[in-house]
Amino acid sequence: MSINPRSFKDQATLPCIMLPPSKSPKSFDRDDVIEKIENHFNKRSTQTFRSIALYGIGGAGKTHVAIKYAQARYKQHKINAVLWVEAETKIKVKQSFSDIAGRLQLPGYVPHNHDDNRLLVMTWLQQTMLKNVGENKLMIQIQIIAEAKWLIVYDNVESFDVLVTHWPNLAANGHALITTRNTDLAWEPAEVGIEVETWDIDNGAKCIIHLLADHISADVLASQFNSALELSERLSGHALALDRMAGVIHKRGWTIGQLVEIYDRAPEFGQNGIGPVWQISFQNLSVNASSILAVISCCSADRIPEMLFQPGEPGKLATELPWCGDVLT
Numbered sequence: 001m002s003i004n005p006r007s008f009k010d011q012a013t014l015p016c017i018m019l020p021p022s023k024s025p026k027s028f029d030r031d032d033v034i035e036k037i038e039n040h041f042n043k044r045s046t047q048t049f050r051s052i053a054l055y056g057i058g059g060a061g062k063t064h065v066a067i068k069y070a071q072a073r074y075k076q077h078k079i080n081a082v083l084w085v086e087a088e089t090k091i092k093v094k095q096s097f098s099d100i101a102g103r104l105q106l107p108g109y110v111p112h113n114h115d116d117n118r119l120l121v122m123t124w125l126q127q128t129m130l131k132n133v134g135e136n137k138l139m140i141q142i143q144i145i146a147e148a149k150w151l152i153v154y155d156n157v158e159s160f161d162v163l164v165t166h167w168p169n170l171a172a173n174g175h176a177l178i179t180t181r182n183t184d185l186a187w188e189p190a191e192v193g194i195e196v197e198t199w200d201i202d203n204g205a206k207c208i209i210h211l212l213a214d215h216i217s218a219d220v221l222a223s224q225f226n227s228a229l230e231l232s233e234r235l236s237g238h239a240l241a242l243d244r245m246a247g248v249i250h251k252r253g254w255t256i257g258q259l260v261e262i263y264d265r266a267p268e269f270g271q272n273g274i275g276p277v278w279q280i281s282f283q284n285l286s287v288n289a290s291s292i293l294a295v296i297s298c299c300s301a302d303r304i305p306e307m308l309f310q311p312g313e314p315g316k317l318a319t320e321l322p323w324c325g326d327v328l329t
Helices: 031-042 062-075 090-104 114-127 201-212 218-223 225-234 239-252 256-264 275-283 287-296
Strands: 049-055 081-086 129-135 141-147 150-157 174-180 192-195
Touching (some): 031 049, 031 062, 031 192, 062 081, 062 174, 081 090, 201 239, 218 225, 225 239, 225 256, 239 275, 256 275
Parallel strands (some): 049 174, 049 192
């Protein structure tokens, strides 16, 4: 595919924000990590392309930090494009770049033509300019020409091998964030790495109180803070585990103390750890929800088609899935 950058560089549809559905809409803290990201990107540099790897154990909140940072920069009008790449595998990276080309409406975009779409996006990242529409104090629309400011997020990267052909070169003009459990990516390809750590016990307790604030009265929550500290200690301040347990507390109408007691009745996982989190979560699923989870566990984690649960021949459904044939379900 032959591309003349000047023929399309000003034609992307902007602004454009691509973010995954938030796993937890209740944002809590992480301002220290956000500040470190901003400090690095704001440093003077001869490079126009800057990058950071956010690394840490699974479930520590790396993706959450990336989403929070991207949303803040976009709302502040510091960037006009947030581009999200599901980066667990090469196939997902290719599909994400096709999605980006489509969302930007780059001339030459063809659905599922991953190689050509990659070239379109990579060329745009490196050379594009944009026509930005702003307002002056008299609320009169004016047009100005400015360099495009974009942020691209590569989420859940395990190895640089999946990114090598989809990584902007140093001539590009924007910022990249990687979320990963692999600390090597903080050395290459990213310029620097920032660790997203689990909460300490006190902040973990504050996190679960924050997550439950809209569902339990302030007085009751205040009286439950010691129980929140106990739960935070048992979960080692693990952000995802705390989020899941807050959901169980809300769904079941339990107190935090009751959840701690139930957690402690799972001795096969030891006194501390997140193993009981999944056991408690699974035990609180309905029969139908458990059946859905059993099917979904055989699929890729993203973009599971709804039609999978709309069978053409309801009579041939497995015995655990007869309700899928009910159009009112």
